[in-house]
Amino acid sequence: MAFVITSPCNGEKSGECVQVCPVDCIKEGKDMFFIDPELCIECGACEDVCPVEAIFIEDEIPEEESEYIELNRKFYQPE
Amino acid sequence: MITSENEELKNPASTDPVDITIIGAGPTGLFTAFYCGIRQASVKVIESLPHTGGQLTALYPEKYIYDVAGFPKVRAQALVDNLEEQAKMFDPSIILDQSIEKVERLEDNTFKLTTNKEIHYTKTIIITAGNGAFQPRRLNVGECDQFENINLHYHVKDMKQFKDKHVMILGGGDSAVDWSLMLEPIAKKVTLVHRRNNFRALEHSVEMLQKSNVDILTPFSPIEITGDNKIDKVKLQEVQGDKEIDLEIDAILCNYGFVSSLGPIKNWGLEIEKNSIVVNTKMETNIPGIYAAGDITTYPGKVKLIVTGFGEGPTAVNNAKVYIDPKARVQPKHSTSLIGDPKNKPETISI
Ligand SMILES: Cc1cc2nc3c(=O)[nH]c(=O)nc-3n(C[C@H](O)[C@H](O)[C@H](O)COP(=O)(O)OP(=O)(O)OC[C@H]3O[C@@H](n4cnc5c(N)ncnc54)[C@H](O)[C@@H]3O)c2cc1C
Ligand code: SF4
Ligand code: SF4
Numbered sequence: 001m002a003f004v005i006t007s008p009c010n011g012e013k014s015g016e017c018v019q020v021c022p023v024d025c026i027k028e029g030k031d032m033f034f035i036d037p038e039l040c041i042e043c044g045a046c047e048d049v050c051p052v053e054a055i056f057i058e059d060e061i062p063e064e065e066s067e068y069i070e071l072n073r074k075f076y077q078p079e
Numbered sequence: 080m081i082t083s084e085n086e087e088l089k090n091p092a093s094t095d096p097v098d099i100t101i102i103g104a105g106p107t108g109l110f111t112a113f114y115c116g117i118r119q120a121s122v123k124v125i126e127s128l129p130h131t132g133g134q135l136t137a138l139y140p141e142k143y144i145y146d147v148a149g150f151p152k153v154r155a156q157a158l159v160d161n162l163e164e165q166a167k168m169f170d171p172s173i174i175l176d177q178s179i180e181k182v183e184r185l186e187d188n189t190f191k192l193t194t195n196k197e198i199h200y201t202k203t204i205i206i207t208a209g210n211g212a213f214q215p216r217r218l219n220v221g222e223c224d225q226f227e228n229i230n231l232h233y234h235v236k237d238m239k240q241f242k243d244k245h246v247m248i249l250g251g252g253d254s255a256v257d258w259s260l261m262l263e264p265i266a267k268k269v270t271l272v273h274r275r276n277n278f279r280a281l282e283h284s285v286e287m288l289q290k291s292n293v294d295i296l297t298p299f300s301p302i303e304i305t306g307d308n309k310i311d312k313v314k315l316q317e318v319q320g321d322k323e324i325d326l327e328i329d330a331i332l333c334n335y336g337f338v339s340s341l342g343p344i345k346n347w348g349l350e351i352e353k354n355s356i357v358v359n360t361k362m363e364t365n366i367p368g369i370y371a372a373g374d375i376t377t378y379p380g381k382v383k384l385i386v387t388g389f390g391e392g393p394t395a396v397n398n399a400k401v402y403i404d405p406k407a408r409v410q411p412k413h414s415t416s417l418i419g420d421p422k423n424k425p426e427t428i429s430i
Binding site for chain 1: 279335336338339353354
């Protein structure tokens with residue numbers, strides 16, 4: 001399981017999470033940031049600093065945001 | 080805590096190989112080092128940070144852990160201190176502040192390990208490297224790298240070096256807040272700079288900080304440094320604002336946390352899957368004589384926890400023991416029969 005960045009990041013893109021990730025697994029996309037699910041060690045550091053509460057651990061993602069699990073993954077492993 | 084300051088290097092230049100060299104002094108590495116003592120294997124532990132403890136010390140020293148067998152609740156740093164005490168029972172050589180970069184097999188089947196500082200020889204290796212070597216997250220402003228260890232610091236080796244100085248501390252976590260409080264009575268002045276208004280530190284420490292004489296500048300971040308032989312001046316800019324402040328300082332202590340990456344381990348010819356080293360049930364890697372344990376390993380059903388590392392470490396040691404001495408048994412004697420009296424010197428035990 002990994003942490004996932006969801007829709008509130010879109011538009012905010014503050015980049016706070018990038019500054020704290022201990023394994024450097026958050027990268028900037030066009031409209032938002034994404035977490036590499038293969039590298040995330042689930043430390044939760046990014047969740048604490050996100051000013052718009054965009055970051056959730058996979059199994060706590062609100063229903064309407066669940067497509068972001070795939071969006072984060074696809075950013076790193078495009079088909 | 081062992082620091083690089085008080086730990087002598089034991090025969091670092093000796094070409095006599097030790098039985099087992101452990102890469103990484105996280106919880107798995109420390110317990111594995113202890114366990115080498117149980118099997119009377121000579122052991123050296125090499126760690127890239129100037130302190131032991133791995134993720135527990137680098138990422139969450141103040142958090143409580145609830146799932147370590149035998150401890151209903153234990154503070155991460157307290158667990159590390161206990162692991163260190165246990166490991167030291169057999170007097171291992173613990174070498175800090177050195178990162179292993181290269182591993183080569185020699186003609187006699189032993190290994191030569193090259194760190195960023197020196198060379199070590201060993202018969203076997205147990206890799207307990209977690210997510211890779213931790214390094215401090217470095218300040219990224221201008222040419223600041225050249226001032227590292229001159230007056231830009233990432234670790235405090237000796238608090239006295241800040242006596243009567245104006246110290247700028249960067250960061251917003253526990254370390255930045257704690258060091259601000261610790262240095263405030265020693266330094267001439269402490270200025271704490273953080274890019275957000277809120278600190279991510281223990282509530283009690285933040286309260287103390289607000290009552291102290293530490294100058295708190297938020298939300299600011301450094302954008303320019305000036306100086307010839309050392310940093311003399313720092314320009315700060317308000318985050319998402321236009322205010323700028325120029326400050327004359329004597330030293331910077333940057334507490335931006337730690338980052339780890341597998342780095343050179345990827346080039347040692349080990350089978351790697353999703354940034355982890357593939358091992359079998361003996362904790363053997365694809366290279367004979369190299370074992371792995373803890374977060375760095377993967378196998379079907381692998382779970383990354385402190386306690387699983389505590390199991391994998393002894394499995395690796397017991398199997399490495401047989402690799403070194405094929406007449407040895409995999410199954411060890413029980414510690415209860417080995418160490419009846421805790422004052423018994425390990426040398427007096429025969430296995
Ligand atoms: C916020 C957080 C909370 C957690 N909570 C829990 C919990 O409640 N319970 C639990 O069981 N687990 C928890 N974990 C996971 C736990 O911390 C890890 O499973 C554990 O640290 C793994 O130990 P390790 O010794 O295998 O690796 P690490 O702790 O990662 O240690 C590896 C060490 O090896 C060193 N190293 C790596 N490469 C080299 C090299 N080339 N040369 C020299 N040194 C090197 C590194 O610098 C590091 O110090 C948590 C993790 C985080 C981040
Ligand atoms: S949970 Fe930790 S490792 Fe995962 S993305 Fe966030 S900061 Fe990085
Ligand atoms: S901290 Fe939150 S808003 Fe900022 S980049 Fe990360 S996920 Fe997006």
